[in-house]
Amino acid sequence: MYQSRMRPLLVTLAIQVIFIALVLMVGRYFMLHYFAVPAELAKHSEDVTRMWSIGVRYDLRIGGLFMSPFLLVGFLFCANRFTWRVLKTISPYLMGIIMFLVVMVTISNFYYYQTYHNHFDIFAFGIADDDTQNVLLSIWQDYPVIRAVLCGLLLAFISFRLAKHTLRDKARQHWHTGFFIIYLLIATIVLAIAARGSVGTFPLRRGNAQVSQLLILNKLSPNGFMALDWAINDKKADESFAPVSHERGKALEAQLGISGLNARTPVNPWLAQHKPNVVMTVMESFGSNMLDFDKPGVNDLLGHLRPHFKEDFVFKRFLSEDNGTAPSLAAMLFHSPFENISHSSEQKVKLNGVPFDVYKKAGYKTIFISPGNMAWRNLVNYLPRQGVDEVYDQNTLMEMYPQSASELGAWGVPDDYAFRLAEKLLSESKKPLFITILTITNHPPYETPKRYHPAPYALTPEVLKHSADTKASQKNILETYQFAADAFGQFVSSVEASPAGDHTIIASTGDHQMRRLNAFYPQEQVLDRAVPFYLHVPKPILAHTKWTYDPNRVGSHKDIFPTLYNLSLSDTPYQAIAGRNMLAPVDDPSRAFGYNVTLWIDKNGAYPMSGNPAFYP
CATH class of the missing domain: 3.40.720.10 (Alkaline Phosphatase, subunit A)
Structure with missing residues (x-):
């Protein structure tokens, strides 16, 4: 009985992964059709091929990630008649919800690009950071929300019906146990590869989206879900930038013992006439x-x-x-x-x-x-x-x-x-x-x-x-x-x-x-x-x-660019921060130190930047 339940589950997952990938591919096709210039695409035909190759792998990755939990649960639930009935009853609804999300994210990514000329990025979180009510009102007025929802519901219903059909109980020929185990192992490996998007050392990642000098191809390589994932990670890593007062800056300069953050290279008529690379x-x-x-x-x-x-x-x-x-x-x-x-x-x-x-x-x-x-x-x-x-x-x-x-x-x-x-x-x-x-x-x-x-x-x-x-x-x-x-x-x-x-x-x-x-x-x-x-x-x-x-x-x-400026530019202002010219005829003692986030060095020795204060000659 176990394989008569597991086999239709695997068929269902395969169909759902392909369906999800197809929807994401169609979304990419429409974005390419509406936003790319055909004459430019003709000049980058190999890059277009590369964009589709990477894009399909991104799409299969999303499908694989969504369906993997069903496989993991299925390993256990297919062993019992009651749990199998629960799984085959609930799964079509969950798969319908997933398809609805896939459609809505794909459509939203289309209109986000239309507005901001980029796939989802950190600025997509403006709905939470800005006036939420006005942002939502603008979305309702400017975008086809109802048609998008109806499209999502239609494809969600199709996904639901497909799952209901493929998960139905019916008489199936019993396979040899060894053959079934191999079949199950291969199916699991294929789904895992799809979820990684790669068979190499690293899974398919953000850097793979950069496929061309033609910017739009790089923007269309990832689907909306991948772009959202990157945007969420960027949001988590985002820093809060706030103005700093002039007084606070001067206090920090005094504490460090430097005269200021800015400097100027000496007047050098020869460099002014012979600017080096x-x-x-x-x-x-x-x-x-x-x-x-x-x-x-x-x-x-x-x-x-x-x-x-x-x-x-x-x-x-x-x-x-x-x-x-x-x-x-x-x-x-x-x-x-x-x-x-x-x-x-x-x-x-x-x-x-x-x-x-x-x-x-x-x-x-x-x-x-x-x-x-x-x-x-x-x-x-x-x-x-x-x-x-x-x-x-x-x-x-x-x-x-x-x-x-x-x-x-x-x-x-x-x-x-x-x-x-x-x-x-x-x-x-x-x-x-x-x-x-x-x-x-x-x-x-x-x-x-x-x-x-x-x-x-x-x-x-x-x-x-x-x-x-x-x-x-x-x-x-x-x-x-x-x-x-x-x-x-x-x-x-x-x-x-x-x-x-x-x-x-x-x-x-x-x-x-x-x-x-x-x-x-x-x-x-x-x-x-x-x-x-x-x-x-x-x-x-x-x-x-x-x-x-x-x-x-x-x-x-900190000392690299002050050194380069002094060797290449005449009478030029620059931000020295705490750096200085390493080849200066007379060294600047107030800036004659090295800084790493974990360590400070000067001519006398080393000072760790963490733990108890210490000095090593």
């Missing part, structure tokens, strides 16, 4: 805790970057602002302590004084490149609002370098494609460029392109002592770290040898420490939060600026 590379997990294991010829972690580390400026007593990519980026690029600012309630606010703004006002073209997917943290939309002229991510790179598509990993294409594009832009530009590059390869699951031939690396005793992985995994980590550094080193070499070489400043740092490594506290607490700050400055620029290099100066991410 500036390339700032934020390298994924380029931590000093891993770099400390570098040993030429034995465990080579720098590759082609090694000669540049010897010839150029490198500060190693240097901390990342935070211990994750998003918060470190927010601090460096947006001067914000809130990692969610790019997809918060303030995501549409233009910031003044951030690096893109400073360079844009100085006459630069501003560019952001990443081999990853910039749907991440809504950067694809937020960066242009902050003054970025062009944003390139994995989709652009796969179009420009088709061979990169076969090397697409969990987080994007290999880093060297981003550097190749940056080199191309530098060679073609007729005006100074400010380029920010965010790399991604040195990230789990730690995979390098098959074409890469690594320099020697080894599991030395120190590596094994700090390893948190198996030997095989640790080898992958070492190779990936080397690949990322090597790719950057080759980029520096190529630019240095090019016509743009004598007027291009190149800087790099890590976004945070290398993960998967154990740290022994307190003796390694600074190393565990440290990242190098590398700086290549062409000789003509050094000859026309005042500088002093002291590799023992301490600093952190």
Whole structure:
């Protein structure tokens, strides 16, 4: 009797998943038909195909998630005659309700896009934050609420009738027990895959929605439920932003011992006439805790970057602002302590004084490149609002370098494609460029392109002592770290040898420490939060600026852009916050410190930012 109940339940779930997916697909089709320009779609035919491929997987995921609870309950309820009757009586009604919700969310997402030119986002919660009565009145007046409800009820009734029909009791041929178990196992696996949307390491997620440079295709990839889920997560992570008084600001400055948050670069007529390109590379997990294991010829972690580390400026007593990519980026690029600012309630606010703004006002073209997917943290939309002229991510790179598509990993294409594009832009530009590059390869699951031939690396005793992985995994980590550094080193070499070489400043740092490594506290607490700050400055620029290099100066991410401004801009105001020029002829003692959210360092030693007050010389 168990299989005579379980089999119709599985058929019912399959039909319902397909029905839900079809409704969501129809909603996407109508949005594409009404909001996209056919001429633009014709130029991006491959992206349209990719949008449908990802979109269908999102739709099946929603169907799988909705139906999975019925399967889990069915495993138990099909074993008893009474519980089976309860299940087959209630399920059609619940499935009808689910279909009604699917239809209403799909229609609502259609009209939300029509109004706000975006799928559901954090602003959808305005109905709760604003004048609820007037918002509801506006919805009633401006949108076809009755027709939407009737459509939802019709499809809900169809879903209800389908479930009633497929769940009915009737005589069924008995299958062999072994065959039935295999059938049940396969059905369970298929439903689980549908609910994940993927058979890979990661389930289908937000970043997968970024399929094209054509913005509408990225907006139509997810269905309304996926967009709502992201909006809810954004709402939970949202920060409350409130004005701060001038008096409070001055009190904080006095407490810190600095004269103000703003500064100005010196007047430099040569820089005013010869504005150099500036390339700032934020390298994924380029931590000093891993770099400390570098040993030429034995465990080579720098590759082609090694000669540049010897010839150029490198500060190693240097901390990342935070211990994750998003918060470190927010601090460096947006001067914000809130990692969610790019997809918060303030995501549409233009910031003044951030690096893109400073360079844009100085006459630069501003560019952001990443081999990853910039749907991440809504950067694809937020960066242009902050003054970025062009944003390139994995989709652009796969179009420009088709061979990169076969090397697409969990987080994007290999880093060297981003550097190749940056080199191309530098060679073609007729005006100074400010380029920010965010790399991604040195990230789990730690995979390098098959074409890469690594320099020697080894599991030395120190590596094994700090390893948190198996030997095989640790080898992958070492190779990936080397690949990322090597790719950057080759980029520096190529630019240095090019016509743009004598007027291009190149800087790099890590976004945070290398993960998967154990740290022994307190003796390694600074190393565990440290990242190098590398700086290549062409000789003509050094000859026309005042500088002093002291590799023992301490600093952190806050000091990077003040250093770059002083090397590239003449008589330009900027927000120093508490940062300073690391190459200044005379160091500023009030700002000569490094800050991480867990640690503070100065020339005397280290001060943990949590627990009881402590000092380590």
